[in-house]
Amino acid sequence: MHALQDMPISFPGLFGEWSINPDPKLLDIGNGIYWYGIMICLGVILALLFCAKQAPKYGIKEDDIYEFVIWVLPFSLIGARLYYVIFYFDLYRAPEGGVDWGRAIAIWDGGAAIYGAIIAAVIVLIVFAKLKKLSVGALMDVGVMGLFIGQAVGRWGNFFNREAFGTATDLPWRMQVWLTPTTSVEVHPTFLYESLWNLAGLLIVWLILSKLRSFDGENACFYFGWYAFGRFWIEGLRTDSLYLFDWTIGGEPIRVSQALSLVIFVIAVAVLVIRRSRHPDPEDLFVTRRLKAEAVAQSEAFLAAEAKAAELPEVDAAILETAQRPESTETGENDIKDAPADDDLPDSDMK
Numbered sequence: 038m039h040a041l042q043d044m045p046i047s048f049p050g051l052f053g054e055w056s057i058n059p060d061p062k063l064l065d066i067g068n069g070i071y072w073y074g075i076m077i078c079l080g081v082i083l084a085l086l087f088c089a090k091q092a093p094k095y096g097i098k099e100d101d102i103y104e105f106v107i108w109v110l111p112f113s114l115i116g117a118r119l120y121y122v123i124f125y126f127d128l129y130r131a132p133e134g135g136v137d138w139g140r141a142i143a144i145w146d147g148g149a150a151i152y153g154a155i156i157a158a159v160i161v162l163i164v165f166a167k168l169k170k171l172s173v174g175a176l177m178d179v180g181v182m183g184l185f186i187g188q189a190v191g192r193w194g195n196f197f198n199r200e201a202f203g204t205a206t207d208l209p210w211r212m213q214v215w216l217t218p219t220t221s222v223e224v225h226p227t228f229l230y231e232s233l234w235n236l237a238g239l240l241i242v243w244l245i246l247s248k249l250r251s252f253d254g255e256n257a258c259f260y261f262g263w264y265a266f267g268r269f270w271i272e273g274l275r276t277d278s279l280y281l282f283d284w285t286i287g288g289e290p291i292r293v294s295q296a297l298s299l300v301i302f303v304i305a306v307a308v309l310v311i312r313r314s315r316h317p318d319p320e321d322l323f324v325t326r327r328l329k330a331e332a333v334a335q336s337e338a339f340l341a342a343e344a345k346a347a348e349l350p351e352v353d354a355a356i357l358e359t360a361q362r363p364e365s366t367e368t369g370e371n372d373i374k375d376a377p378a379d380d381d382l383p384d385s386d387m388k
């Protein structure tokens with residue numbers, strides 16, 4: 038079910054007859070500058086600034102976050118598009134067989150999946166952390182907060198495109214969109230559900246879990262479990278799901294995002310429970326170990342400087358002491374000692 042992009046959007050249960058009719062394009066230049074892209078960029082910028090600010094609390098430098106983003110963004114974009122093309126492959130199949138590469142890479146025509154972006158981001162993060170000698174878990178703990186922000190903001194791009202909505206409903210917060218110029222439908226605003234779900238997850242991690250972390254990767258476990266749980270039930274409401282080829286369960290097609298969400302949720306909860314049951318020591322957190330290493334390095338540098346000073350030759354010390362003694366005082370005393378007494382002066386010299 039697809040809505041017309043040039044028809045108004047309204048929330049009759051909340052605002053009555055009031056409606057809004059935003060153009061999906063901000064500027065009609067070339068292929069167009071869409072609000073969807075603007076919201077994605079805004080989400081990335083906010084996520085970057087927030088994560089850079091939080092990074093030192095996890096033993097990660099701000100520069101590491103900025104460098105990581107340079108690598109992760111292009112690969113995440115490729116992952117999001119590749120994931121979508123794989124599960125909608127019939128749309129990109131060439132008439133003579135094979136892949137219609139022109140259409141497959143035309144991401145500006147629409148078609149990207151957040152799970153593809155997340156999978157690519159995790160792969161890049163692992164490689165980056167190994168190369169920079171950082172903790173994978175600590176970097177993930179910072180990165181998932183960025184994912185929460187990016188998804189919470191980016192989902193509003195679906196609002197401008199009149200997409201990613203759910204089935205018909207009569208709930209007070211229902212959203213009205215138009216399928217034809219004369220036919221409208223009132224549906225679940227699932228883009229809003231997911232945006233609020235991610236915002237709630239961010240607040241939980243930032244205000245609560247980050248202060249109670251006992252092992253690196255704990256925030257990440259929560260993110261994957263929280264997001265997967267929310268996405269599972271939200272995906273069940275949507276009308277534009279990707280399906281797992283022609284596979285079915287009980288005669289019903291399998292939604293890719295629901296199947297993947299279920300797997301991720303089980304794994305995330307299992308890892309969280311297992312790691313917690315081992316009573317991890319917060320002293321083993323990457324940030325704690327890094328601070329201790331820096332303190333030891335500073336202490337060793339100070340002791341080395343003291344040892345070097347103590348090794349100065351004694352003669353150098355004596356010279357230094359002499360040089361520091363007031364020269365005028367010593368000269369005066371010697372002159373007085375060597376001067377003849379008045380009684381010793383010849384009479385002719387006495388006036």
